[in-house]
Amino acid sequence: MAISRGALAARRLLEECGIDDPNEIPLELIVSGRGATLRYEPLKNSDGRIVFGERRTIISVNSNLEFEGRKRFTIAHELGHHEMHRSSLEVHNENESTLSWFDDKVNRSKKGIQEAEANQFASELLMPSDIFFSECSDYEFSPGLIRHLSDKFSTSRTSTVFRYLELGPHPICVFYCHNNKVMYWKKSEEFKNFIIDRINLSPPDDSVAAEYFKEGKIYSKAQSKQQIWKSTWFDMKEWENDRNYKFYEYSIVTPGYNTVLSVVWEE
Ligand SMILES: [Zn+2]
Incomplete structure (x- = not known):
């Protein structure tokens, strides 16, 4: 499988920061290390938001998000915009469609390539392909395996399923x-x-x-x-x-x- 632009950017970041397993380091630290400020605040109809200021990027995450996995994915998605799209975006809000995993034609034309790239970035950052693959290559596919992976990477079961769909050895x-x-x-x-x-x-x-x-x-x-x-x-x-x-x-x-x-x- 060809490596996507989003996944490449995530690998570059991990390499530059000298991080082997991103799950060992709080995401907040990685964000501030890259020159962005992370805030939690209530947001209406949006999981996250990014504002590119002249000096600093502000990433806001909806403080009402219930699940840790969803929070982490939103932070990683915004960090992806910060790494890749600084020059083309000014303010950007996430909604159900931008964070969607379904990269079909309809969605893609609606939300644009940048959203797909930010999602690829987030999934490579939170579930690096080599670590993910070695965690699942010895097992049959099962709901228990998805739960194990989602606990291991602190990701939602949904984003774990989509990562498995990309990298897992058993066709689903x-x-x-x-x-x-x-x-x-x-x-x-x-x-x-x-x-x-x-x-x-x-x-x-x-x-x-x-x-x-x-x-x-x-x-x-x-x-x-x-x-x-x-x-x-x-x-x-x-x-x-x-x-x-x-x-x-x-x-x-x-x-x-x-x-x-x-x-x-x-x-
Ligand atoms: Zn986005």
């Missing part, structure tokens, strides 16, 4: 649903099954995602790996039989936003 496919509608999907390069296009439609009736939207069902940790049919999310050839496959779905539910991120994989 990810569906993001909001208000009972499939908004986007994304898959590992190696994931070979043909996906039924359901963008803007409800998730399949027999999916774990649908169980949440229809019945409010959220599985416990121990049960978060649920077996489903291949035909639930994927197209079947006439000669294929559902009984010959073992597919699983792991749904990460965020009730406050009414979203479900479903990870689907074949054993």
Whole structure:
């Protein structure tokens, strides 16, 4: 895989600061070491904000953000703007779309390449590819592995899933649903099954995602790996039989936003 511009900038920063494992150093220190000031303040409809002043850059993070992983990702994303986009941005606010992981055409034209670069920067800074890969290369894919990685890197489960999708050895496919509608999907390069296009439609009736939207069902940790049919999310050839496959779905539910991120994989 080619290294993205965002990931390169993050590696350069780690090298210049002589940091091997960024999880050993508070993010606040890295930010101030790069000449930016970090503030926590309540922000309306925005996770973070960056203002490029003549002398100093001010990074504000919404103090109402509940989860540590989301906070860290926002700080790292803004630091990415500070490192790469100083000359082209003046003031910039983050919202649901700029921090989105779905780098599809629609999103890209809406938010521009700079947001994708800042996200690449953030994920390389928080989950450096070599450390991430060595943490997951010896294990089968499972919800427990995602929880382990997200604890290890202090990142949200969502950003961990997307990092796994990029770097993990086991092919997975990810569906993001909001208000009972499939908004986007994304898959590992190696994931070979043909996906039924359901963008803007409800998730399949027999999916774990649908169980949440229809019945409010959220599985416990121990049960978060649920077996489903291949035909639930994927197209079947006439000669294929559902009984010959073992597919699983792991749904990460965020009730406050009414979203479900479903990870689907074949054993
Ligand atoms: Zn941004």
